[in-house]
Amino acid sequence: MGVDNSRRALAVVFVIVFVDLLGFGILIPVIPLYALSFGATEFVGSLLIASYSAMQFLAAPFLGRLSDTRGRRPVLLLSLTGSVLAWTLFGLAGSLAVLFFARMLAGAMGGNIATAQAYIADVTPPEERARGLGLLGAAFGLGFIFGPAMGGFFASDAVVTAAQSVFPAWLPATEFSLPSFAAAAITASNLVAAYFLLPESRPPEARGESRAEERESRVAELLAALRTPALGTLVVAFFLVSFAFSALESQFIFLTNEQYGYGATENALLLTYFGVVIAVVQGGLIGPLTDRYGEYRVAIAGAAIQVFTLAAVPFAPKIGSYLPAVGPLLPVGPTLPAAIVALALVVTPLAFGNAITNVSLNTLVSRSATADDQGGAFGLTQSAGSLARTFGPALAGLLYTGVDFWAPFVLGGALMIPIVALLLRLDASLLVGQGESRDAESVD
Incomplete structure (x- = not known):
């Protein structure tokens, strides 16, 4: 594939992933309240949230292997088709069972x-691969910023009222169905664009079952990497960070709905603000911070910040009782203005801490592996994150309903303490790769 064709293919994959994540992000402020509308408890709603990550964890290796043998393009088209069907069913769901399905x-x-990552590896030379995967990360970030904002728009009273006036009687037009149909429509347009614009990146001669032995050796390399002291420590830390933060993500909307009376639109504004803070930190502040202090110290600082801010989220109304009522922070009429201000004061440093922790941990993971093991190392962190986002919401929902509303958030903050301890004990001399000397000095 020529340079121009490679760049074109990379741009198309970027758009595909961005639009895919946009469709996913639209439903983030909707899903918990959608479950409650069917009479589900917060625990069952948390299981609904976790079911996505569980199936993603199980399906990613299968789709990756299928793309090795059948090509990347068919798998991407198949997955987009399935997503259109899934989001359409989501909007039409007449029961909790259909919602789960x-x-x-x-x-x-x-x-x-995983297939998109493999596609990028196919169309980029080794020296350009980091840039290509970085674009994939940017697509993730943008999708999670604009998605919730669009979800809030389609769930707003004005849009719902307008849709009810034009939709046929058999087609539901609610604050839950409209974001679902919007996600399906966006994904359908993505499917059409991919069908006409996305070339195959894997030539026929490179496909086939002969890659099975290579996959087995990859698994062996991953297991060996997990036993590496520095990498093993970082993967555990990454798992705990993802686990703790998934408790916030899964229960935050339940909390704001219960304490502030917020629906999908108001929560969409809060989530969009959260995403913007993370994007600003990762896009502009993380570089100067790591240049001055090193990834090691920045990761520890980010985890330490989250110890307190995660635990403080459910107590924002109490904190707000000590603040003057300065008026609504958001133009949606919150009933407790001072508590909302307190929530913003908690959420802003929380987003900052999470952003610098994730970036710094990923950088340290990269340094813990040799150039030949980078893919395997990041595969481990992705698997750890998927598992954490599967079990984290389930436990958080159980604590929310079985203990009290504050329990999952306090647990999330408490889980950051062993992360700080693990990083403090990490022998930075075990980190390999460029820049290791600076991190070793940071330990001293």
């Missing part, structure tokens, strides 16, 4: 991220 189907189709 649609969510799990969407999760299975979401395993196409």
Whole structure:
């Protein structure tokens, strides 16, 4: 594939992943409240959230292997088709069972991220691969910023009222169905664009079952990498960070709905603000911070910040009682203005801490592996993150309903303490790769 064709293919994959994540992000402020509308408890709603990551974890290796033998393009088209079906069913769901089925189907189709990563590896030379994968990360970030904002728009009273006036009687037009149909429509347009614009990156002669032995050796390399002291420590830390933060993500909307009376639109504004803070930190502040202090110290600082901010989220109304009522922070009429201000004061440093922790941990993971093991190392962190986002929401929902509303958030903050301890004990001399000397000095 020539340079121009390679860049074109990379741009198309970027758009595909961005639009795919946009469709996913639209439903983030909707899913918990959608489950409650069917009479589900917060625990069952948390299981609905977790079901996506569980199916994504199970499906990603299968779709990756299928793309090795059948080509990347068919797998990406298949997954987009499945996503259109899943989000359509999500909007039409007349029961909690259908809601779970649609969510799990969407999760299975979401395993196409591994195929997108493989596509980028196909069309980029080794020296350009980091840039290509970085674009994939940017697509993730943008999708999670604009998606919730669009979800809030389609769930707004004005849009719902307008849709009810034009939709036929058999087609539901609610604050839950409209974001689902919007996600399906966006993904359908993505499918059409991919069908006409996305070339195959894997030539026929490179496909086939002969890659089975290579896959087995890859698994052996991953297991060996997990036994590496520095990498093993970082993977555990990454798992705990993802686990703790998934408790916030899964229960935050339940919390704001219960304490502030917020629906999908108001929560969409909060989630969009959260995403913008993360994007600003990762896009502009993380570089100067790591240049001055090193990834090691920045990761520890980010985890330490989250110890307190995660635990403080459910107590924002109490904190707000000590603040003057300065008026609404958001133009949606919150009933507790001072508590909302307190929530913003908690959420802003929380987003900052999470952003610098994730970037710094990923950089340290990269340094813990040799150039030949980079893919395997990041594969480990992705697997750890998927597992954490599967079990984290389930436990958080159980604590929310079985203990009290504050329990999952306090647990999330408490889980950051062993992360700080693990990083403090990490022998930075075990980190290999460029820049290791600076991190070793940071330990001293």
